Amino acid sequence: MSKQILSIEDLSYRYPKTAEFSLHDVSLRISEGEFVAVMGSTGAGKTTLCLALNGIVPHFYGGDFFGSVRVGAMDTVDHPTHELARQVGMVFQDIDMQLTAPTVASEVAFPLENLCFPVDEINRRVSAALEALRLKGLEEKHPHQLSGGQKQRLAIAAALAIRPTLLVLDEPTSQLDPVGAEEVFRVTRRLNQDHGITVIMVSHASEELAEYADRIVLLSRGRLEADKPPSDFFQDIDFLLEHGVRPPAVTAAFSCAFRGSSFPGRYPVTLAEALEQRASVLSKLEAGSTSASIADGPVHSDEIVIRTRDLHFSYEDGTEALRGLSVDIRRGDYVAIVGQNGAGKSTLIRHFVGLLNPSSGAVEVFDRNTQDYDVSTIAQRVGYVSQNPDNQIFTDSVRSEVGYALLRLGMPKDQVAARVEQSLEELDLGDVAGMHPVTLSKADRSRVVIAAILAMKPEILIFDEPTTGQDYQGSKAILELTRELWRAGKTIIVVTHHLYLLPGFAERLLVMGKGRLLSDSNLRSGLYATATLEETYLNPPQLVRFVESFGDEALEKSQPLTPDELALTMAAD
Amino acid sequence: MPSMYIERISRPSLFSRLDVRVKLFIMFLASTLIFVWESVIYQCAMFLVALGLALSAHIGPRYIRRLVITMIPFMLLVLLIHGLFNPQGQRVIASVPEWVPLLGGRVSLYWEGLVFGGMVLFRILTPLLVLPLVVMTTDVNDLMLGLVKIRVPYKVAYVFSVGLRFVPFIFSEISTITEAQRLRGLAIEKMGFIKRIPVFASLAVPLILGALVKAQTLEIALQSKAFSGSAQRTFTNDFRMRRIDYLALASGVVLFFGAILTRVLLNWGAFVS
Numbered sequence: 030m031s032k033q034i035l036s037i038e039d040l041s042y043r044y045p046k047t048a049e050f051s052l053h054d055v056s057l058r059i060s061e062g063e064f065v066a067v068m069g070s071t072g073a074g075k076t077t078l079c080l081a082l083n084g085i086v087p088h089f090y091g092g093d094f095f096g097s098v099r100v101g102a103m104d105t106v107d108h109p110t111h112e113l114a115r116q117v118g119m120v121f122q123d124i125d126m127q128l129t130a131p132t133v134a135s136e137v138a139f140p141l142e143n144l145c146f147p148v149d150e151i152n153r154r155v156s157a158a159l160e161a162l163r164l165k166g167l168e169e170k171h172p173h174q175l176s177g178g179q180k181q182r183l184a185i186a187a188a189l190a191i192r193p194t195l196l197v198l199d200e201p202t203s204q205l206d207p208v209g210a211e212e213v214f215r216v217t218r219r220l221n222q223d224h225g226i227t228v229i230m231v232s233h234a235s236e237e238l239a240e241y242a243d244r245i246v247l248l249s250r251g252r253l254e255a256d257k258p259p260s261d262f263f264q265d266i267d268f269l270l271e272h273g274v275r276p277p278a279v280t281a282a283f284s285c286a287f288r289g290s291s292f293p294g295r296y297p298v299t300l301a302e303a304l305e306q307r308a309s310v311l312s313k314l315e316a317g318s319t320s321a322s323i324a325d326g327p328v329h330s331d332e333i334v335i336r337t338r339d340l341h342f343s344y345e346d347g348t349e350a351l352r353g354l355s356v357d358i359r360r361g362d363y364v365a366i367v368g369q370n371g372a373g374k375s376t377l378i379r380h381f382v383g384l385l386n387p388s389s390g391a392v393e394v395f396d397r398n399t400q401d402y403d404v405s406t407i408a409q410r411v412g413y414v415s416q417n418p419d420n421q422i423f424t425d426s427v428r429s430e431v432g433y434a435l436l437r438l439g440m441p442k443d444q445v446a447a448r449v450e451q452s453l454e455e456l457d458l459g460d461v462a463g464m465h466p467v468t469l470s471k472a473d474r475s476r477v478v479i480a481a482i483l484a485m486k487p488e489i490l491i492f493d494e495p496t497t498g499q500d501y502q503g504s505k506a507i508l509e510l511t512r513e514l515w516r517a518g519k520t521i522i523v524v525t526h527h528l529y530l531l532p533g534f535a536e537r538l539l540v541m542g543k544g545r546l547l548s549d550s551n552l553r554s555g556l557y558a559t560a561t562l563e564e565t566y567l568n569p570p571q572l573v574r575f576v577e578s579f580g581d582e583a584l585e586k587s588q589p590l591t592p593d594e595l596a597l598t599m600a601a602d
Numbered sequence: 603m604p605s606m607y608i609e610r611i612s613r614p615s616l617f618s619r620l621d622v623r624v625k626l627f628i629m630f631l632a633s634t635l636i637f638v639w640e641s642v643i644y645q646c647a648m649f650l651v652a653l654g655l656a657l658s659a660h661i662g663p664r665y666i667r668r669l670v671i672t673m674i675p676f677m678l679l680v681l682l683i684h685g686l687f688n689p690q691g692q693r694v695i696a697s698v699p700e701w702v703p704l705l706g707g708r709v710s711l712y713w714e715g716l717v718f719g720g721m722v723l724f725r726i727l728t729p730l731l732v733l734p735l736v737v738m739t740t741d742v743n744d745l746m747l748g749l750v751k752i753r754v755p756y757k758v759a760y761v762f763s764v765g766l767r768f769v770p771f772i773f774s775e776i777s778t779i780t781e782a783q784r785l786r787g788l789a790i791e792k793m794g795f796i797k798r799i800p801v802f803a804s805l806a807v808p809l810i811l812g813a814l815v816k817a818q819t820l821e822i823a824l825q826s827k828a829f830s831g832s833a834q835r836t837f838t839n840d841f842r843m844r845r846i847d848y849l850a851l852a853s854g855v856v857l858f859f860g861a862i863l864t865r866v867l868l869n870w871g872a873f874v875s
Contacts, residue, residue: 085822114828126816127823131741142836143828151838382785405789413785419812421782423804434786467811485787
């Protein structure tokens with residue numbers, strides 16, 4: 030039995046001036062060398078649990094703290110955070126705010142300096158940590174010159190240089206693109222497996238955690254609801270969904286396919302396991318009859334609402350962000366634009382509302398060149414919902430927020446009131462209309478911003494990364510909303526790198542890479558064009574990879590995108 | 603993407619290589635002597651030296667132009683108010699003609715007033731030029747450690763350096779938020795001054811909330827990195843004064859005390875017009 034390094038006993042905690050406890054009777058023990066993942070929806074208490082490990086909870090926040098947290102021999106209540114920092118290395122979600130030094134090397138040195146290590150030792154450790162995180166050669170760079178993945182690796186290097194007993198990562202990949210996220214997962218796994226570092230990681234990335242974690246802990250409303258190895262943890266799909274956790278795609282697919290019939294053994298939780306169990310799927314396939322028909326969306330009008338012609342754009346520093354892009358968006362389209370960071374997605378959609386003007390070529394919105402109007406005029410027909418709702422909320426109640434711009438645009442009060450009520454109703458915000466937007470969840474704050482934009486009655490709605498930083502339920506809720514708006518006749522454009530979320534929502538897929546349009550197709554063939562996706566460093570959804578590696582022609586031909594579709598194909602075949 | 607960090611001049615120069623303590627001393631020197639002297643000639647000389655230093659330290663003319671342009675309305679106002687109403691005024695440059703009702707023959711622009719206004723301007727412009735000279739040619743961490751070396755409490759020095767980090771953050775937030783307002787259909791650029799006020803006031807809500815959240819995140823990150831605000835810590839980049847630093851320091855000290863003595867004893871740098 031390896032050494033126990035963390036023991037949490039009956040931990041309950043309540044932030045000051047709040048009625049609800051954020052953690053309820055949580056008990057957890059972690060042994061040396063383990064990789065423990067923490068899952069759960071927003072507000073489940075995951076971050077609070079992390080902050081309790083180095084004493085930020087309760088030392089920094091105050092509040093009511095019951096039970097005990099012991100890291101090694103230290104009780105967190107008896108030791109201040111700067112002492113616990115020697116045992117617990119922390120990596121946070123906010124990649125910019127956690128980096129405080131002007132160079133990569135001094136960032137890693139900072140905690141060591143605070144802990145009074147001698148200069149020689151600091152230099153040795155900085156060098157070793159940068160080596161381990163593959164950041165050698167970047168010592169003198171300013172952290173803001175690094176990519177997102179490199180920044181997060183730098184934060185891990187700084188935490189690691191202390192040689193902590195425990196490395197805690199709180200949603201380290203939620204603000205990263207797929208390549209950055211993969212870098213962080215890979216590096217964390219190597220630190221755990223090759224160097225024996227004990228890891229606690231909060232994340233929503235089910236597929237990755239299924240592969241990497243030794244145990245997964247589920248928090249829901251502050252209570253610890255499950256603590257199992259991944260192969261057990263992901264078995265009860267209904268239970269997981271009830272607590273806001275998305276199961277890996279293959280697990281969901283198998284559970285759908287064998288719903289009602291007994292599945293021999295356990296559902297696979299990784300792609301490798303799923304392929305091992307192909308025999309059982311094959312037997313299922315043979316049992317089926319005719320091929321499944323999977324309904325695609327309705328056909329829409331031919332009216333082009335946005336048209337770009339040979340669009341080029343370069344930023345002031347000379348970066349060429351768009352290199353000759355021609356695309357038509359038709360009324361009633363639901364388009365997803367995907368591609369790696371730097372592919373030019375945001376640059377493109379910013380042209381659609383006139384926030385940027387082409388270096389050469391043209392953008393026409395409703396048959397007029399965007400350069401002929403200003404942003405505020407276009408904005409009344411093309412709604413643009415940018416990423417962070419908190420930068421877009423200006424007033425102290427949901428209702429006044431929705432009417433904020435209309436009043437200032439000089440619309441008569443009774444007309445504003447009518448539009449506000451309609452918008453609130455459409456977004457189901459009637460019950461919270463009088464509340465301060467800050468008191469709502471992030472997904473609901475996004476809804477408030479959408480409601481405010483919808484009140485202008487735009488015909489086109491553009492969403493820039495609407496699911497980044499949202500949990501599974503939040504992401505789903507926002508996408509469902511876009512779908513409703515689309516059904517109501519709006520043209521929808523969504524920029525994202527969460528491909529697995531798109532099936533069931535988007536219809537058309539634009540894949541961008543290095544400022545060019547790599548492909549323009551319907552969602553189904555777009556997601557199965559895996560070579561194109563990989564060209565722009567996007568991972569195809571796990572389900573697509575499963576179908577592709579399966580090697581069954583009929584299955585591949587039907588191109589299922591969701592667990593249900595896969596199940597349907599299997600049952601029908 | 604707007605940068606999260608203060609623009610820093612990375613090209614080395616004689617000034618940027620000086621020890622941060624010497625730089626801080628020069629900053630102190632320039633900002634105090636400009637108040638010791640009342641003579642615009644002395645002040646102008648000091649301003650030109652500061653300007654020369656800024657240019658030699660590769661602070662672009664663009665920055666300086668921006669500084670001057672944003673200050674122009676303010677500068678005109680100061681000159682006009684002093685030119686018209688400063689009690690020092692004796693020699694009339696121009697008067698409102700007699701035939702203008704009410705003001706005619708009663709309001710004149712005086713030479714001494716204008717000179718006094720000029721003095722006020724130099725007192726404002728010089729520190730505004732020297733502060734970025736130091737901030738932009740020095741690493742934030744060096745600046746903080748320099749402050750610690752001259753016995754500023756570590757926590758205060760750190761708060762100062764964090765404040766510097768926040769300035770560009772605030773600016774990038776403001777641009778994101780005004781962009782969000784334009785996307786709600788508000789044509790801020792077309793609004794009159796009065797209409798703009800409530801729009802700008804509403805910037806404060808997301809700006810302050812955002813800054814508070816970020817400040818708390820930063821504080822938590824710092825504590826998690828064993829930061830306690832104690833000066834009892836290791837400094838990996840220790841400072842050593844070189845010959846050029848001593849030279850600059852010595853000349854600065856001589857200039858400082860020389861200026862004060864000659865001002866008190868010989869009345870050099872007194873108000874002239």
